[in-house]
Amino acid sequence: MSSLVTRVRLQQIEKLIKKAKRLDGRALSDYREIEIEQGIIEKAEGSARILLGKTEVLVGVKVETGTPFPDTPNDGVMTVNAELVPLASPNFEPGPPDENSIELARIVDRGIRESHAIDTEKLCIESGKKVFVVFVDIYVLNHDGNLIDASALAAVSALLNTKMPNYEVKDGEVIIKQGYTPLPMKSRPITVTLGKISDKLIVDPWLEEEQVIDSRLTMAFNDEGNICAIQKGGSGYFTQQQILEGMKMAQEKAAEMRKKMKW
């Protein structure tokens, strides 16, 4: 996922970060400006658009009826899919999802699933036969770095905005009635991604920084501040010390973000 940036500029980014500074003037632990707008797609049961700096992600949630998995007959189903839409970056190409979009979807999925964000038991219509299926579709509209945090925040925002159709069951048939109820939510996970450049950890790397970092560490936290998902990425490594340091940094950041969100 690289784009063309001159080597001089990448060296400049690295040099500055060694001095705990960043090209765009942020501190190492600063997020870019965040703007979230909910409910902008009327045809979707839930939606949210996020602007994280210039990174723009739209998440739409569709709720339909389907069959539960045999090992969890009383639970509704949630699936997350991510599309790196070709208009978002010169490096995105049309076609089936590649490993980057699959990884993105699975990281967001893990944060929501493991924190039990959706109360899936309340999505059961008829045990073992019919449940609600929640489709979370991540649409990346402009790629300017840190798609993971942008997508995760937008996904949770969209879920909090989701309305489920009212229904009744008649002779085993689900009949949709007028009106909506909000999607039952139990937790609001916050996902924080750190990049590592020359042994320094930075929060929310943007596109050019992503080309300098040798690895990233993503952590999701639930309402209680416990960790619910982690993913290391990139072809570098972390020392044990850096992992613990990163965890504290991400934890503080997540708490800070939680206050900022109007959830």
Add this chain to the structure above:
Amino acid sequence: MNEKPEKLINKKGLRLDGRKPDELRPVKIVVGILSNADGSAYIEHGKNKILAAAFGPREMHPKHLSLPDRMVLRCRYHMAPFSVGERKSPAPSRREIELSKVIRESLEPSVFVEYYPRTGVDVFIEVLQADGGTRCASITAASLALADAGIPMRDLVVACAAGKVEDTVVLDLFDTEDKLGSADVPVALMPNLNVVTLLQMDGILKPEEFEKAVDMAIAGCRDIYPLQKEALRTKYMLIEQEEEVEE
């Protein structure tokens, strides 16, 4: 479907398979068992049975994917249809695609990729039987396959998971614990450089439990490492012995 067991850890503090919380499953590793691969390894980690093979450095196909200043490492993690309880479709699942990526990224830091520009190395991993912790056992075997192929490396990569089962942090979860437990933390380590090249987690852990799990997983990696080295050495000891006999 198997019945759900009542307790994952009994009154004596032992797990379903009789292990202590910080005890590994038995590990058996053989290096160089595939004659067509440039390097290969087979690992039995508990009931996991996994084959890994490395090919290369060789010309890249398709050619345009090659890089002018380094070799490209590619990795495919794949599960056999019969490796799990219910038949798994042989088509690569999203999970397998993600795991292929994270396994590649866990091996990459160990390889001197700049030594062979414009070439590619392929690592193929086939899970013949899965019983929890396959990504870790795959990394342990794949790293040996690379070493066996003679690819210059900084260190071997060895992996092991820790997790949480009924409020206890435990090492090396097997399938049932993985499914019914509350968290899983796979870790890959380069033991001599003492750096972590794979770290994932799912489930819920308090920060202090996470610290403990990472500690435990790293200790597990350090316990597997000697077996890994021994397996590599054994292959060449056998070759030496054969040559002596011929003389």
